[in-house]
Amino acid sequence: MSFLNNVITGISLGSIYAIIALGYTMVYGIAKMLNFAHGDVIMVGAYMAFFAMGRFELPAIAGVLLAVVVCTALGIVIERLAYKPLRQAPSLAVLITAIGVSYFLQNGAQILWGAATKTFTPIVNGTLVLVPEQLSISYVAILSVVCCIVVMIGLTLFTTRTKMGKTMRACSEDKAAAQLMGINVDATISMTFAIGSALAAIAGVLMCSAYPVLSPTTGSMPGIRAFTAAVFGGIGSIPGALLGGILLGIIETFGKAYISTDLSDAVVFAVLIIVLLVKPAGLMGKYVPEKV
Amino acid sequence: MALLKVDDIHVYYGSIHAVKGVSFEVNEGEIVTLIGANGAGKSTVLNTISGLLHPRTGSVRFMDQDLKGIAPHKVVEKGLAQVPEGRRVFLQMTVEENLEMGAYTQPKSTIVPGIADVYKRFPRLEERRRQVAGTLSGGEQQMLAMGRALMSRPKLLMLDEPSMGLAPILVEQIFDIIKELHAAGTTILLVEQNAQAALSVADRAYVLETGRISLSGTGAELMASGQVRKAYLGG
Numbered sequence: 343m344s345f346l347n348n349v350i351t352g353i354s355l356g357s358i359y360a361i362i363a364l365g366y367t368m369v370y371g372i373a374k375m376l377n378f379a380h381g382d383v384i385m386v387g388a389y390m391a392f393f394a395m396g397r398f399e400l401p402a403i404a405g406v407l408l409a410v411v412v413c414t415a416l417g418i419v420i421e422r423l424a425y426k427p428l429r430q431a432p433s434l435a436v437l438i439t440a441i442g443v444s445y446f447l448q449n450g451a452q453i454l455w456g457a458a459t460k461t462f463t464p465i466v467n468g469t470l471v472l473v474p475e476q477l478s479i480s481y482v483a484i485l486s487v488v489c490c491i492v493v494m495i496g497l498t499l500f501t502t503r504t505k506m507g508k509t510m511r512a513c514s515e516d517k518a519a520a521q522l523m524g525i526n527v528d529a530t531i532s533m534t535f536a537i538g539s540a541l542a543a544i545a546g547v548l549m550c551s552a553y554p555v556l557s558p559t560t561g562s563m564p565g566i567r568a569f570t571a572a573v574f575g576g577i578g579s580i581p582g583a584l585l586g587g588i589l590l591g592i593i594e595t596f597g598k599a600y601i602s603t604d605l606s607d608a609v610v611f612a613v614l615i616i617v618l619l620v621k622p623a624g625l626m627g628k629y630v631p632e633k634v
Numbered sequence: 635m636a637l638l639k640v641d642d643i644h645v646y647y648g649s650i651h652a653v654k655g656v657s658f659e660v661n662e663g664e665i666v667t668l669i670g671a672n673g674a675g676k677s678t679v680l681n682t683i684s685g686l687l688h689p690r691t692g693s694v695r696f697m698d699q700d701l702k703g704i705a706p707h708k709v710v711e712k713g714l715a716q717v718p719e720g721r722r723v724f725l726q727m728t729v730e731e732n733l734e735m736g737a738y739t740q741p742k743s744t745i746v747p748g749i750a751d752v753y754k755r756f757p758r759l760e761e762r763r764r765q766v767a768g769t770l771s772g773g774e775q776q777m778l779a780m781g782r783a784l785m786s787r788p789k790l791l792m793l794d795e796p797s798m799g800l801a802p803i804l805v806e807q808i809f810d811i812i813k814e815l816h817a818a819g820t821t822i823l824l825v826e827q828n829a830q831a832a833l834s835v836a837d838r839a840y841v842l843e844t845g846r847i848s849l850s851g852t853g854a855e856l857m858a859s860g861q862v863r864k865a866y867l868g869g
Protein backbone atom coordinates (compact mmCIF):
# COMPACT_ATOMS: atom_id res chain seq x y z
CA MET A 343 0.00 0.00 0.00
CA SER A 344 2.83 2.40 0.73
CA PHE A 345 3.95 1.81 -2.83
CA LEU A 346 0.58 2.99 -4.16
CA ASN A 347 0.62 5.95 -1.81
CA ASN A 348 3.99 6.91 -3.19
CA VAL A 349 2.75 6.61 -6.76
CA ILE A 350 -0.16 8.91 -5.93
CA THR A 351 2.08 11.44 -4.18
CA GLY A 352 4.53 11.29 -7.07
CA ILE A 353 1.89 11.87 -9.71
CA SER A 354 0.30 14.77 -7.88
CA LEU A 355 3.66 16.41 -7.18
CA GLY A 356 4.63 15.69 -10.77
CA SER A 357 1.46 17.38 -12.01
CA ILE A 358 2.52 20.58 -10.28
CA TYR A 359 6.03 20.28 -11.76
CA ALA A 360 4.45 19.73 -15.17
CA ILE A 361 2.40 22.93 -14.91
CA ILE A 362 5.55 24.88 -13.96
CA ALA A 363 7.60 23.12 -16.64
CA LEU A 364 5.07 24.22 -19.28
CA GLY A 365 5.94 27.83 -18.50
CA TYR A 366 9.65 27.13 -18.96
CA THR A 367 9.17 25.16 -22.11
CA MET A 368 6.77 27.60 -23.82
CA VAL A 369 9.01 30.57 -23.10
CA TYR A 370 12.07 28.64 -24.21
CA GLY A 371 10.30 27.50 -27.36
CA ILE A 372 9.48 31.02 -28.46
CA ALA A 373 12.11 33.28 -26.90
CA LYS A 374 14.91 30.67 -26.87
CA MET A 375 15.77 31.69 -23.34
CA LEU A 376 15.68 30.04 -19.93
CA ASN A 377 13.57 32.22 -17.72
CA PHE A 378 15.12 31.42 -14.37
CA ALA A 379 12.81 33.92 -12.71
CA HIS A 380 9.88 31.62 -13.52
CA GLY A 381 10.15 29.86 -10.14
CA ASP A 382 9.93 33.16 -8.32
CA VAL A 383 6.77 34.10 -10.16
CA ILE A 384 5.29 30.99 -8.48
CA MET A 385 6.25 32.44 -5.12
CA VAL A 386 4.61 35.80 -5.94
CA GLY A 387 1.45 33.96 -6.96
CA ALA A 388 1.40 32.04 -3.70
CA TYR A 389 1.80 35.25 -1.67
CA MET A 390 -1.08 36.85 -3.56
CA ALA A 391 -3.37 33.93 -2.74
CA PHE A 392 -2.06 33.91 0.85
CA PHE A 393 -2.98 37.56 1.38
CA ALA A 394 -6.30 37.33 -0.41
CA MET A 395 -7.41 34.32 1.60
CA GLY A 396 -5.57 34.89 4.90
CA ARG A 397 -5.67 38.64 5.41
CA PHE A 398 -8.74 39.68 3.45
CA GLU A 399 -10.58 36.40 4.02
CA LEU A 400 -11.71 36.15 0.44
CA PRO A 401 -12.86 32.77 -0.90
CA ALA A 402 -10.21 30.47 -2.36
CA ILE A 403 -11.31 31.05 -5.92
CA ALA A 404 -10.78 34.81 -5.51
CA GLY A 405 -7.30 34.09 -4.16
CA VAL A 406 -6.45 31.99 -7.19
CA LEU A 407 -7.84 34.64 -9.54
CA LEU A 408 -5.86 37.40 -7.88
CA ALA A 409 -2.69 35.28 -8.11
CA VAL A 410 -3.31 34.61 -11.81
CA VAL A 411 -3.99 38.26 -12.64
CA VAL A 412 -0.97 39.59 -10.73
CA CYS A 413 1.41 36.94 -12.12
CA THR A 414 0.20 37.47 -15.69
CA ALA A 415 0.89 41.17 -15.38
CA LEU A 416 4.21 40.46 -13.67
CA GLY A 417 5.27 38.12 -16.49
CA ILE A 418 4.48 40.74 -19.12
CA VAL A 419 6.33 43.46 -17.19
CA ILE A 420 9.40 41.27 -16.61
CA GLU A 421 9.59 40.42 -20.29
CA ARG A 422 9.10 44.03 -21.36
CA LEU A 423 11.64 45.56 -18.98
CA ALA A 424 14.29 42.88 -18.58
CA TYR A 425 14.29 40.60 -21.61
CA LYS A 426 12.94 42.56 -24.57
CA PRO A 427 15.85 45.03 -24.64
CA LEU A 428 18.16 41.99 -24.89
CA ARG A 429 16.47 40.36 -27.88
CA GLN A 430 19.61 40.71 -30.00
CA ALA A 431 22.05 40.14 -27.12
CA PRO A 432 24.11 36.95 -26.67
CA SER A 433 22.23 34.25 -24.77
CA LEU A 434 24.64 34.40 -21.84
CA ALA A 435 23.61 38.00 -21.17
CA VAL A 436 19.95 36.99 -21.16
CA LEU A 437 20.64 34.05 -18.84
CA ILE A 438 22.45 36.25 -16.33
CA THR A 439 19.64 38.79 -16.52
CA ALA A 440 17.11 36.04 -15.77
CA ILE A 441 19.10 35.05 -12.68
CA GLY A 442 19.18 38.72 -11.72
CA VAL A 443 15.40 39.01 -12.08
CA SER A 444 15.06 35.89 -9.92
CA TYR A 445 17.08 37.49 -7.08
CA PHE A 446 15.24 40.76 -7.57
CA LEU A 447 11.88 39.03 -7.01
CA GLN A 448 13.15 37.06 -3.99
CA ASN A 449 14.63 40.13 -2.35
CA GLY A 450 11.67 42.27 -3.28
CA ALA A 451 9.38 39.75 -1.60
CA GLN A 452 11.61 39.77 1.47
CA ILE A 453 11.39 43.57 1.76
CA LEU A 454 7.65 43.68 1.17
CA TRP A 455 6.53 40.63 3.09
CA GLY A 456 9.44 39.73 5.37
CA ALA A 457 11.73 36.72 5.46
CA ALA A 458 9.74 34.78 8.03
CA THR A 459 8.03 31.64 6.83
CA LYS A 460 4.26 31.90 6.65
CA THR A 461 1.77 29.08 6.95
CA PHE A 462 -0.32 28.84 3.83
CA THR A 463 -3.98 27.93 4.09
CA PRO A 464 -4.67 25.14 1.58
CA ILE A 465 -7.37 26.05 -0.93
CA VAL A 466 -9.03 22.69 -0.30
CA ASN A 467 -8.82 20.53 2.79
CA GLY A 468 -9.51 16.93 3.51
CA THR A 469 -8.64 13.53 2.22
CA LEU A 470 -10.38 10.88 0.23
CA VAL A 471 -9.89 7.58 2.05
CA LEU A 472 -9.78 4.60 -0.30
CA VAL A 473 -8.64 1.90 2.12
CA PRO A 474 -8.99 2.94 5.78
CA GLU A 475 -5.63 3.50 7.51
CA GLN A 476 -3.75 2.48 4.41
CA LEU A 477 -4.58 4.25 1.16
CA SER A 478 -5.82 7.81 0.85
CA ILE A 479 -5.62 10.73 -1.51
CA SER A 480 -5.74 14.33 -0.38
CA TYR A 481 -8.13 16.61 -2.25
CA VAL A 482 -5.20 18.89 -3.04
CA ALA A 483 -3.53 15.98 -4.84
CA ILE A 484 -6.69 15.28 -6.83
CA LEU A 485 -7.05 18.96 -7.64
CA SER A 486 -3.40 19.12 -8.81
CA VAL A 487 -3.86 16.23 -11.20
CA VAL A 488 -7.16 17.63 -12.50
CA CYS A 489 -5.60 21.07 -13.04
CA CYS A 490 -2.68 19.52 -14.88
CA ILE A 491 -4.99 17.57 -17.19
CA VAL A 492 -7.20 20.60 -17.86
CA VAL A 493 -4.15 22.80 -18.56
CA MET A 494 -2.65 20.22 -20.93
CA ILE A 495 -5.86 19.76 -22.89
CA GLY A 496 -6.45 23.50 -22.94
CA LEU A 497 -2.95 24.27 -24.21
CA THR A 498 -3.08 21.55 -26.83
CA LEU A 499 -6.36 22.91 -28.18
CA PHE A 500 -5.03 26.45 -27.95
CA THR A 501 -1.87 25.73 -29.97
CA THR A 502 -3.58 23.62 -32.63
CA ARG A 503 -7.00 25.26 -33.02
CA THR A 504 -6.66 28.99 -32.40
CA LYS A 505 -5.00 31.64 -34.54
CA MET A 506 -3.04 32.97 -31.56
CA GLY A 507 -1.80 29.47 -30.69
CA LYS A 508 -0.72 28.72 -34.25
CA THR A 509 0.99 32.09 -34.35
CA MET A 510 2.97 31.10 -31.26
CA ARG A 511 4.09 27.89 -32.96
CA ALA A 512 5.09 29.80 -36.08
CA CYS A 513 7.13 32.29 -34.02
CA SER A 514 8.84 29.54 -32.06
CA GLU A 515 9.93 27.91 -35.31
CA ASP A 516 11.12 30.90 -37.32
CA LYS A 517 10.75 34.49 -36.11
CA ALA A 518 11.92 36.19 -39.30
CA ALA A 519 9.58 34.11 -41.44
CA ALA A 520 6.76 34.86 -38.98
CA GLN A 521 7.42 38.59 -39.39
CA LEU A 522 7.24 38.16 -43.15
CA MET A 523 3.71 36.77 -42.61
CA GLY A 524 2.75 39.99 -40.87
CA ILE A 525 2.94 38.50 -37.36
CA ASN A 526 3.89 40.85 -34.53
CA VAL A 527 6.56 38.70 -32.90
CA ASP A 528 7.04 40.97 -29.87
CA ALA A 529 3.34 40.81 -29.01
CA THR A 530 3.40 37.04 -29.42
CA ILE A 531 6.37 36.65 -27.07
CA SER A 532 4.64 38.89 -24.56
CA MET A 533 1.53 36.70 -24.78
CA THR A 534 3.63 33.60 -24.13
CA PHE A 535 5.11 35.10 -20.98
CA ALA A 536 1.59 36.01 -19.88
CA ILE A 537 0.34 32.44 -20.31
CA GLY A 538 3.43 30.91 -18.68
CA SER A 539 3.14 33.22 -15.69
CA ALA A 540 -0.59 32.56 -15.27
CA LEU A 541 0.26 28.85 -15.12
CA ALA A 542 2.97 29.62 -12.57
CA ALA A 543 0.37 31.31 -10.37
CA ILE A 544 -1.84 28.22 -10.46
CA ALA A 545 1.14 25.99 -9.72
CA GLY A 546 2.15 28.25 -6.83
CA VAL A 547 -1.23 27.97 -5.17
CA LEU A 548 -1.32 24.18 -5.64
CA MET A 549 2.26 23.79 -4.41
CA CYS A 550 1.64 25.78 -1.25
CA SER A 551 -1.63 23.96 -0.64
CA ALA A 552 0.20 20.63 -0.76
CA TYR A 553 3.25 21.83 1.22
CA PRO A 554 1.84 24.76 3.19
CA VAL A 555 4.93 26.81 3.95
CA LEU A 556 5.57 30.10 2.22
CA SER A 557 8.71 32.22 2.16
CA PRO A 558 10.47 34.42 -0.44
CA THR A 559 12.55 31.43 -1.58
CA THR A 560 9.60 29.03 -1.83
CA GLY A 561 9.63 29.13 -5.61
CA SER A 562 13.29 28.57 -6.27
CA MET A 563 13.68 24.82 -5.66
CA PRO A 564 10.40 23.77 -7.38
CA GLY A 565 11.43 26.13 -10.18
CA ILE A 566 14.73 24.36 -10.67
CA ARG A 567 13.10 20.92 -10.47
CA ALA A 568 10.48 21.94 -13.01
CA PHE A 569 13.20 23.31 -15.26
CA THR A 570 14.86 19.90 -14.94
CA ALA A 571 11.55 18.30 -15.84
CA ALA A 572 11.28 20.48 -18.95
CA VAL A 573 14.79 19.50 -20.08
CA PHE A 574 14.12 15.88 -19.16
CA GLY A 575 11.00 15.76 -21.35
CA GLY A 576 12.61 17.78 -24.13
CA ILE A 577 12.63 21.55 -23.76
CA GLY A 578 10.31 23.29 -26.21
CA SER A 579 7.89 20.34 -26.25
CA ILE A 580 4.53 20.67 -24.47
CA PRO A 581 3.86 16.91 -24.09
CA GLY A 582 7.52 16.62 -23.04
CA ALA A 583 6.87 18.99 -20.13
CA LEU A 584 3.97 16.81 -18.98
CA LEU A 585 5.98 13.59 -19.24
CA GLY A 586 9.07 15.15 -17.66
CA GLY A 587 7.06 16.66 -14.81
CA ILE A 588 5.20 13.47 -13.90
CA LEU A 589 8.34 11.31 -14.13
CA LEU A 590 10.30 13.77 -12.04
CA GLY A 591 7.58 13.80 -9.37
CA ILE A 592 7.56 10.01 -9.22
CA ILE A 593 11.35 9.71 -9.19
CA GLU A 594 11.64 12.30 -6.44
CA THR A 595 8.98 10.65 -4.29
CA PHE A 596 10.45 7.18 -4.76
CA GLY A 597 13.93 8.50 -4.12
CA LYS A 598 12.71 9.92 -0.82
CA ALA A 599 10.79 6.78 0.15
CA TYR A 600 13.25 4.08 -0.83
CA ILE A 601 16.70 5.63 -1.04
CA SER A 602 17.16 8.67 1.15
CA THR A 603 15.36 11.93 1.79
CA ASP A 604 18.64 13.80 1.67
CA LEU A 605 19.65 12.19 -1.58
CA SER A 606 16.35 12.59 -3.44
CA ASP A 607 17.56 15.61 -5.41
CA ALA A 608 20.78 13.81 -6.27
CA VAL A 609 18.73 10.88 -7.59
CA VAL A 610 16.60 13.25 -9.69
CA PHE A 611 19.60 14.93 -11.26
CA ALA A 612 21.43 11.63 -11.79
CA VAL A 613 18.46 10.38 -13.80
CA LEU A 614 18.47 13.64 -15.76
CA ILE A 615 22.15 13.22 -16.61
CA ILE A 616 21.64 9.65 -17.76
CA VAL A 617 18.67 10.61 -19.96
CA LEU A 618 20.59 13.49 -21.53
CA LEU A 619 23.57 11.24 -22.23
CA VAL A 620 21.35 8.80 -24.10
CA LYS A 621 18.91 11.31 -25.63
CA PRO A 622 20.48 14.76 -25.67
CA ALA A 623 17.26 16.44 -26.87
CA GLY A 624 15.28 14.99 -23.93
CA LEU A 625 12.65 12.27 -24.01
CA MET A 626 10.35 14.03 -26.49
CA GLY A 627 12.76 16.57 -27.88
CA LYS A 628 12.14 17.61 -31.43
CA TYR A 629 14.54 16.94 -34.22
CA VAL A 630 13.48 18.06 -37.66
CA PRO A 631 15.86 17.41 -40.53
CA GLU A 632 16.35 20.27 -42.93
CA LYS A 633 15.43 19.63 -46.53
CA VAL A 634 17.36 20.96 -49.49
CA MET B 635 4.19 55.78 -61.18
CA ALA B 636 6.52 53.29 -59.57
CA LEU B 637 4.90 50.83 -57.15
CA LEU B 638 8.21 50.36 -55.34
CA LYS B 639 11.01 52.88 -55.43
CA VAL B 640 14.34 52.08 -53.76
CA ASP B 641 16.50 55.20 -53.61
CA ASP B 642 20.23 55.05 -52.90
CA ILE B 643 20.07 52.70 -49.91
CA HIS B 644 23.19 51.87 -47.90
CA VAL B 645 22.89 48.86 -45.59
CA TYR B 646 25.45 47.68 -43.05
CA TYR B 647 25.92 44.53 -41.00
CA GLY B 648 27.84 46.05 -38.10
CA SER B 649 30.82 47.59 -39.83
CA ILE B 650 30.40 45.65 -43.05
CA HIS B 651 29.04 47.80 -45.83
CA ALA B 652 26.87 45.25 -47.65
CA VAL B 653 24.75 47.44 -49.91
CA LYS B 654 26.42 50.56 -51.26
CA GLY B 655 23.91 52.90 -52.76
CA VAL B 656 21.38 50.76 -54.61
CA SER B 657 18.51 52.43 -56.51
CA PHE B 658 15.85 50.80 -58.63
CA GLU B 659 12.14 50.76 -59.12
CA VAL B 660 9.35 48.34 -59.88
CA ASN B 661 6.29 49.52 -61.80
CA GLU B 662 2.85 48.05 -61.43
CA GLY B 663 2.42 44.88 -63.50
CA GLU B 664 6.13 44.30 -64.11
CA ILE B 665 8.46 41.42 -63.37
CA VAL B 666 11.73 42.98 -62.33
CA THR B 667 14.74 40.86 -61.49
CA LEU B 668 17.87 41.50 -59.47
CA ILE B 669 20.58 39.11 -60.54
CA GLY B 670 24.02 38.71 -59.12
CA ALA B 671 26.48 36.28 -57.60
CA ASN B 672 26.37 34.91 -54.08
CA GLY B 673 27.11 37.69 -51.61
CA ALA B 674 26.30 40.54 -53.99
CA GLY B 675 23.70 41.86 -51.54
CA LYS B 676 20.51 40.66 -53.21
CA SER B 677 18.84 39.21 -50.11
CA THR B 678 20.02 42.19 -48.09
CA VAL B 679 18.12 44.46 -50.47
CA LEU B 680 14.93 42.37 -50.15
CA ASN B 681 15.17 42.19 -46.37
CA THR B 682 15.64 45.94 -46.25
CA ILE B 683 12.48 46.42 -48.31
CA SER B 684 10.63 44.04 -45.96
CA GLY B 685 11.82 46.05 -42.95
CA LEU B 686 13.87 43.23 -41.40
CA LEU B 687 16.99 45.37 -41.98
CA HIS B 688 17.24 49.15 -41.92
CA PRO B 689 19.13 51.28 -44.41
CA ARG B 690 21.61 53.68 -42.82
CA THR B 691 20.82 56.18 -45.54
CA GLY B 692 18.51 56.18 -48.53
CA SER B 693 14.84 55.38 -48.70
CA VAL B 694 12.36 52.70 -49.69
CA ARG B 695 9.00 53.97 -50.92
CA PHE B 696 6.04 51.72 -51.56
CA MET B 697 2.92 53.17 -53.21
CA ASP B 698 4.44 56.59 -52.63
CA GLN B 699 4.82 56.05 -48.90
CA ASP B 700 8.17 56.03 -47.12
CA LEU B 701 8.63 52.71 -45.30
CA LYS B 702 11.17 54.18 -42.88
CA GLY B 703 10.54 53.01 -39.33
CA ILE B 704 7.66 50.73 -40.28
CA ALA B 705 7.89 47.34 -38.53
CA PRO B 706 8.21 44.25 -40.78
CA HIS B 707 4.76 42.96 -39.80
CA LYS B 708 3.21 46.29 -40.82
CA VAL B 709 5.01 46.20 -44.17
CA VAL B 710 3.11 43.01 -44.99
CA GLU B 711 -0.19 44.75 -44.22
CA LYS B 712 0.67 47.34 -46.85
CA GLY B 713 0.77 44.64 -49.52
CA LEU B 714 4.42 43.63 -49.74
CA ALA B 715 5.01 39.90 -49.39
CA GLN B 716 8.36 38.13 -49.46
CA VAL B 717 9.12 34.50 -50.17
CA PRO B 718 12.40 34.26 -48.30
CA GLU B 719 15.57 32.56 -49.41
CA GLY B 720 15.57 28.89 -48.47
CA ARG B 721 11.73 28.95 -48.42
CA ARG B 722 11.48 29.09 -44.63
CA VAL B 723 8.14 27.31 -44.44
CA PHE B 724 7.09 26.31 -40.92
CA LEU B 725 8.36 22.73 -40.98
CA GLN B 726 6.42 21.52 -37.94
CA MET B 727 3.11 22.94 -39.10
CA THR B 728 0.82 21.40 -41.67
CA VAL B 729 0.52 22.71 -45.23
CA GLU B 730 -2.85 24.20 -44.39
CA GLU B 731 -1.58 25.84 -41.20
CA ASN B 732 1.28 27.38 -43.17
CA LEU B 733 -1.25 28.89 -45.56
CA GLU B 734 -3.32 30.19 -42.64
CA MET B 735 -0.23 31.91 -41.28
CA GLY B 736 0.24 33.51 -44.68
CA ALA B 737 -3.22 35.03 -44.29
CA TYR B 738 -2.39 36.43 -40.86
CA THR B 739 -3.08 40.02 -41.89
CA GLN B 740 -6.27 39.15 -43.78
CA PRO B 741 -9.85 39.07 -42.49
CA LYS B 742 -11.00 35.60 -41.48
CA SER B 743 -13.59 35.42 -44.26
CA THR B 744 -10.89 35.49 -46.97
CA ILE B 745 -8.94 32.49 -45.65
CA VAL B 746 -11.08 29.69 -47.05
CA PRO B 747 -11.39 31.14 -50.59
CA GLY B 748 -7.68 32.10 -50.43
CA ILE B 749 -6.66 28.55 -49.62
CA ALA B 750 -8.91 27.26 -52.41
CA ASP B 751 -7.13 29.58 -54.87
CA VAL B 752 -3.73 28.36 -53.77
CA TYR B 753 -4.81 24.73 -54.14
CA LYS B 754 -6.10 25.48 -57.62
CA ARG B 755 -2.69 26.82 -58.58
CA PHE B 756 -0.73 24.15 -56.69
CA PRO B 757 -2.78 20.91 -56.71
CA ARG B 758 0.14 19.09 -55.07
CA LEU B 759 -0.38 21.13 -51.94
CA GLU B 760 -4.00 20.08 -51.68
CA GLU B 761 -2.96 16.42 -51.76
CA ARG B 762 -0.68 17.13 -48.82
CA ARG B 763 -2.79 19.59 -46.91
CA ARG B 764 -2.71 17.67 -43.61
CA GLN B 765 0.98 16.77 -43.80
CA VAL B 766 3.55 18.77 -41.87
CA ALA B 767 5.67 20.90 -44.20
CA GLY B 768 8.86 19.15 -43.05
CA THR B 769 7.78 16.05 -44.96
CA LEU B 770 7.45 17.88 -48.31
CA SER B 771 10.07 17.77 -51.05
CA GLY B 772 12.11 20.89 -51.81
CA GLY B 773 9.94 21.76 -54.81
CA GLU B 774 6.75 21.31 -52.83
CA GLN B 775 8.14 23.49 -50.06
CA GLN B 776 8.87 26.20 -52.63
CA MET B 777 5.29 25.96 -53.87
CA LEU B 778 4.06 26.18 -50.29
CA ALA B 779 6.25 29.22 -49.61
CA MET B 780 4.85 30.93 -52.70
CA GLY B 781 1.28 29.97 -51.88
CA ARG B 782 1.76 31.18 -48.32
CA ALA B 783 2.97 34.58 -49.55
CA LEU B 784 0.03 34.83 -51.97
CA MET B 785 -2.38 34.34 -49.04
CA SER B 786 -1.68 37.93 -47.97
CA ARG B 787 -2.95 39.09 -51.39
CA PRO B 788 0.18 41.14 -52.04
CA LYS B 789 0.40 44.08 -54.42
CA LEU B 790 4.08 43.21 -54.84
CA LEU B 791 5.43 39.69 -54.48
CA MET B 792 9.16 39.43 -53.77
CA LEU B 793 10.82 36.09 -54.44
CA ASP B 794 14.29 35.38 -53.09
CA GLU B 795 16.03 32.67 -55.13
CA PRO B 796 13.02 30.45 -55.75
CA SER B 797 15.16 28.12 -57.86
CA MET B 798 17.75 27.50 -55.18
CA GLY B 799 18.59 23.84 -54.68
CA LEU B 800 15.89 22.57 -57.05
CA ALA B 801 16.30 20.08 -59.88
CA PRO B 802 16.20 21.66 -63.40
CA ILE B 803 12.74 20.30 -64.12
CA LEU B 804 11.40 21.87 -60.93
CA VAL B 805 13.15 25.16 -61.70
CA GLU B 806 11.28 25.21 -64.98
CA GLN B 807 8.01 24.53 -63.17
CA ILE B 808 8.62 27.30 -60.65
CA PHE B 809 9.36 29.79 -63.43
CA ASP B 810 6.21 28.73 -65.27
CA ILE B 811 4.29 29.50 -62.10
CA ILE B 812 6.00 32.91 -61.86
CA LYS B 813 4.89 33.65 -65.43
CA GLU B 814 1.33 32.55 -64.60
CA LEU B 815 1.22 34.74 -61.50
CA HIS B 816 2.45 37.65 -63.58
CA ALA B 817 -0.12 36.99 -66.28
CA ALA B 818 -2.78 37.02 -63.55
CA GLY B 819 -1.72 40.56 -62.67
CA THR B 820 0.78 40.16 -59.82
CA THR B 821 3.74 42.52 -59.78
CA ILE B 822 6.91 40.58 -59.05
CA LEU B 823 10.39 41.40 -57.82
CA LEU B 824 12.58 38.38 -58.42
CA VAL B 825 16.04 37.88 -56.94
CA GLU B 826 18.05 35.15 -58.62
CA GLN B 827 21.47 33.64 -59.10
CA ASN B 828 20.07 31.69 -62.01
CA ALA B 829 20.45 34.60 -64.45
CA GLN B 830 19.35 32.66 -67.51
CA ALA B 831 15.99 31.71 -66.08
CA ALA B 832 15.42 35.07 -64.42
CA LEU B 833 16.23 37.15 -67.51
CA SER B 834 13.98 35.01 -69.65
CA VAL B 835 10.88 36.00 -67.65
CA ALA B 836 11.82 39.54 -66.62
CA ASP B 837 10.57 42.78 -68.13
CA ARG B 838 13.51 44.63 -66.68
CA ALA B 839 16.62 43.55 -64.84
CA TYR B 840 19.38 44.92 -62.65
CA VAL B 841 22.77 43.33 -62.09
CA LEU B 842 24.03 43.60 -58.54
CA GLU B 843 27.77 43.32 -57.93
CA THR B 844 29.34 43.62 -54.45
CA GLY B 845 26.60 45.90 -53.20
CA ARG B 846 26.24 48.11 -56.27
CA ILE B 847 24.13 48.00 -59.40
CA SER B 848 26.54 47.56 -62.28
CA LEU B 849 24.10 47.20 -65.17
CA SER B 850 20.44 47.54 -65.93
CA GLY B 851 18.13 47.13 -68.88
CA THR B 852 15.32 45.01 -70.23
CA GLY B 853 15.58 41.26 -69.77
CA ALA B 854 16.37 40.81 -73.46
CA GLU B 855 19.04 43.53 -73.45
CA LEU B 856 20.92 42.01 -70.57
CA MET B 857 20.57 38.53 -72.03
CA ALA B 858 22.34 39.89 -75.13
CA SER B 859 24.96 41.88 -73.23
CA GLY B 860 28.48 40.51 -73.56
CA GLN B 861 29.31 41.45 -69.99
CA VAL B 862 26.35 39.53 -68.54
CA ARG B 863 26.91 36.54 -70.82
CA LYS B 864 30.50 36.31 -69.68
CA ALA B 865 29.87 36.73 -65.98
CA TYR B 866 26.55 34.96 -65.43
CA LEU B 867 25.51 32.93 -68.42
CA GLY B 868 28.61 30.83 -68.94
CA GLY B 869 29.95 32.65 -72.03
